[in-house]
Amino acid sequence: MATLKELTHREDRLAGGHRLCAGCGASIAVRQVLLGAGVEPVVVGCATGCLEVSTTIYPYSSWKTPFIHNAFENAAATVSGVESAFKALQRAGKIPADKKMKFVAFGGDGGTYDIGLQSLSGAMERGHDMVYVCYDNGAYMNTGIQRSSATPKGAWATTAQVGAAQQGKLQGRKDLTQIMAAHNIPYVAQASISHWKDLTTKAEKAFAVEGPAFLNVFAPCPRGWRLAYNKSVEISKIAVQTGFWPLYEVEDGVWRQTVKVHNRKPIEEFLKPQGRFKHLFKPENADLLAEIQSDVDRAWEQLQKRFETA
Amino acid sequence: MAEQKTVAATGNTVVAEAMRQCKPDVVAAYPITPQTTIVEEYAGFVAKGRVHTEYVTVESEHSAMSACIGASAAGARVMTATASQGLALMWEELHIASGMRLPIVMANANRALSAPINIHCDHGDAMGARDAGWIMYFAESAQEAYDNTIMALKVAEDPSVLLPAMSCLDGFITTHSIDRVDVLDDESVAGFVGEYEPANALLDTDDPVSHGAFAGLGGPFFEFKRAQREAMEAARPVITSVGEAYSQLSGRPFDVIETFGMEDAEVAAVVIGSASGNARHIARQLRAQGVKAGVVKVRVFRPFPYAELAEALRGVKAVAVLDRAESFGAEGGPLFLEVRSALYDASDRIPVVSYIYGLGGSDVRLELMERMFADLSDIAAGSAQPGKLVYLGAR
Numbered sequence: 001m002a003t004l005k006e007l008t009h010r011e012d013r014l015a016g017g018h019r020l021c022a023g024c025g026a027s028i029a030v031r032q033v034l035l036g037a038g039v040e041p042v043v044v045g046c047a048t049g050c051l052e053v054s055t056t057i058y059p060y061s062s063w064k065t066p067f068i069h070n071a072f073e074n075a076a077a078t079v080s081g082v083e084s085a086f087k088a089l090q091r092a093g094k095i096p097a098d099k100k101m102k103f104v105a106f107g108g109d110g111g112t113y114d115i116g117l118q119s120l121s122g123a124m125e126r127g128h129d130m131v132y133v134c135y136d137n138g139a140y141m142n143t144g145i146q147r148s149s150a151t152p153k154g155a156w157a158t159t160a161q162v163g164a165a166q167q168g169k170l171q172g173r174k175d176l177t178q179i180m181a182a183h184n185i186p187y188v189a190q191a192s193i194s195h196w197k198d199l200t201t202k203a204e205k206a207f208a209v210e211g212p213a214f215l216n217v218f219a220p221c222p223r224g225w226r227l228a229y230n231k232s233v234e235i236s237k238i239a240v241q242t243g244f245w246p247l248y249e250v251e252d253g254v255w256r257q258t259v260k261v262h263n264r265k266p267i268e269e270f271l272k273p274q275g276r277f278k279h280l281f282k283p284e285n286a287d288l289l290a291e292i293q294s295d296v297d298r299a300w301e302q303l304q305k306r307f308e309t310a
Numbered sequence: 311m312a313e314q315k316t317v318a319a320t321g322n323t324v325v326a327e328a329m330r331q332c333k334p335d336v337v338a339a340y341p342i343t344p345q346t347t348i349v350e351e352y353a354g355f356v357a358k359g360r361v362h363t364e365y366v367t368v369e370s371e372h373s374a375m376s377a378c379i380g381a382s383a384a385g386a387r388v389m390t391a392t393a394s395q396g397l398a399l400m401w402e403e404l405h406i407a408s409g410m411r412l413p414i415v416m417a418n419a420n421r422a423l424s425a426p427i428n429i430h431c432d433h434g435d436a437m438g439a440r441d442a443g444w445i446m447y448f449a450e451s452a453q454e455a456y457d458n459t460i461m462a463l464k465v466a467e468d469p470s471v472l473l474p475a476m477s478c479l480d481g482f483i484t485t486h487s488i489d490r491v492d493v494l495d496d497e498s499v500a501g502f503v504g505e506y507e508p509a510n511a512l513l514d515t516d517d518p519v520s521h522g523a524f525a526g527l528g529g530p531f532f533e534f535k536r537a538q539r540e541a542m543e544a545a546r547p548v549i550t551s552v553g554e555a556y557s558q559l560s561g562r563p564f565d566v567i568e569t570f571g572m573e574d575a576e577v578a579a580v581v582i583g584s585a586s587g588n589a590r591h592i593a594r595q596l597r598a599q600g601v602k603a604g605v606v607k608v609r610v611f612r613p614f615p616y617a618e619l620a621e622a623l624r625g626v627k628a629v630a631v632l633d634r635a636e637s638f639g640a641e642g643g644p645l646f647l648e649v650r651s652a653l654y655d656a657s658d659r660i661p662v663v664s665y666i667y668g669l670g671g672s673d674v675r676l677e678l679m680e681r682m683f684a685d686l687s688d689i690a691a692g693s694a695q696p697g698k699l700v701y702l703g704a705r
Contacts, residue, residue: 041515043512043513045380053524056520056524057523057524057527058523061523063520065515065518066513066514066518066519066520067512067518067519067520067521068512068520068522069522070379070380070522071376071402071403071406073372074372077368077373077377078376078377080366080368080377080380081377081378081379081380081381081388082384082513084336084364084366085336085364085513086384088335088362088364088386089335089384101513101515118369118370118373119370119372121369122370123373125369126366126367
């Protein structure tokens with residue numbers, strides 16, 4: 001695995017000057033993932049969303065590497081087509097047989113957990129040699145903070161509001177990383193922008209495998225989370241320390257926790273700094289807060305059993 | 311003329327054969343009745359090692375067109391096939407394929423759209439996509455389906471065009487009936503379509519490009535759309551010249567419209583697809599009885615042959631436009647709307663009647679064609695007024 005010093009010498013494939021917000025987790029995730037891609041050419045595909053809109057405002061492009069955006073729900077299918085073209089053109093002798101290329105698709109949680117799940121599942125099942133990266137900020141941020149199936153229970157969102165009859169999102173999160181692990185693909189991992197070494201190492205592994213790989217990257221949205229723009233990395237670290245976002249990988253079916261958490265912090269430490277959860281701290285929502293802690297505990301314990309049986 | 315082999319085959323079989331002969335780099339497709347035998351035949355070519363194609367067996371038609379777009383942007387020659395609900399599911403991607411100027415060629419086995427669910431022929435699927443920016447060929451027969459598919463690829467990939475193209479054939483009637491077809495040899499087709507030279511291939515890593523950029527916020531979206539319109543207009547002479555070259559190769563004539571008896575016709579039917587033969591058969595019988603009947607078959611629907619239609623229908627006293635598709639709330643079917651528009655600038659005011667027929671595979675019996683021509687003769691003689699839209703043969 002590359003050292004920090006080596007990584008600093010690698011070319012940044014996403015140029016500065018893009019229009020993403022200060023503190024946006026998506027661009028941090030992209031840069032860390034692409035550092036893990038090594039020196040071979042990388043083709044980037046991107047779902048419709050903040051990342052795409054803010055990096056490709058015509059006639060400008062922040063991408064110093066081939067880039068394609070098609071639509072919202074189909075980044076995986078689109079990149080599977082690009083990868084198929086590469087194979088066919090190599091077979092036809094139009095691309096040199098020894099040329100190596102990497103293929104990566106980025107999508108937010110809306111484009112991945114929800115509308116793009118079928119496209120992602122299909123591409124992974126077909127075994128394309130590609131990496132799919134979900135930058136998970138837990139809502140439809142580009143359209144204005146609407147709830148997705150990745151939005152945490154109790155979070156305020158513009159389509160899961162807080163009022164006399166409702167306290168934010170009623171449902172828990174879908175566990176996409178485990179859904180992807182159930183595809184029995186060579187490599188699946190959950191990572192966070194706060195743990196750069198863990199993330200770039202996972203990206204290196206994901207790019208190194210032959211066949212499909214999936215990374216779910218915790219990538220805060222300060223705007224949507226009602227959080228100061230300089231707290232993105234800090235809140236990501238707390239997400240890991242509370243067990244809200246466990247860091248692990250599933251390599252050839254073997255589940256391994258990559259960052260151990262010995263004394264899990266209470267979930268309040270993750271919720272409290274974020275304005276989207278502030279209603280949870282009213283006395284009348286004490287039960288809901290306890291329920292959220294118990295959800296985290298249960299998911300954590302279930303996951304530990306996966307590691308134990310590995 | 312090239313070497314040809316006469317075969318007895320279904321429309322789908324010869325469309326798959328045309329695809330194989332065009333040597334696509336990528337085929338991404340999803341099975342749907344009545345397109346299935348195209349993708350099955352192609353899977354056979356893959357299994358036998360007869361093609362170099364990367365065959366992507368996607369999980370939906372939306373992903374089929376999405377993968378085709380990725381592959382075409384990458385710089386590959388890309389073909390696929392679909393029908394009905396599949397085409398409808400692709401609708402978003404049809405616009406993206408044309409907006410990104412990707413010369414993907416797709417066969418469409420025309421089938422009715424739900425609901426109620428129905429698997430049989432009509433043109434409602436393709437007509438629903440008529441504003442998607444695709445060049446659209448329609449076949450009357452398996453032979454035309456084969457020929458159109460090859461020509462469509464050559465037109466789509468022309469550097470002055472660069473638009474996706476659809477090769478439509480009638481579900482079951484053409485896709486599944488065994489027909490007599492003359493098939494070109496592989497070398498002739500390969501030579502005719504040539505190699506695809508992509509202009510801005512995504513896989514050119516020495517000169518990285520971004521595809522699918524954001525053109526809002528005052529960006530040039532409007533100007534990109536005008537460029538698409540110009541490309542569609544540029545396709546007109548290319549369709550003609552490719553048709554002429556293909557005629558020389560195959561010995562089969564081609565024009566965007568095909569006329570029968572139109573040199574002196576007083577009553578005429580305008581029609582698309584497999585029902586054209588029924589119309590011609592009755593027109594031929596009527597002509598033997600002294601009725602000056604004619605038929606115009608539209609073979610290319612986009613870009614629509616307005617000038618050719620207006621010229622063909624000049625001097626006619628009554629016209630029936632046969633639509634195997636609805637446009638609810640409009641005065642007639644999609645073809646009717648185009649034909650009446652084509653005639654607007656004509657000096658004579660020709661009565662035009664919209665006939666909706668054959669929806670969901672409803673039988674197109676010869677007596678229905680007789681009834682339609684009888685209506686026209688009454689209108690032409692002044693003994694009847696052109697009426698409102700007719701549901702021809704509905705019980």
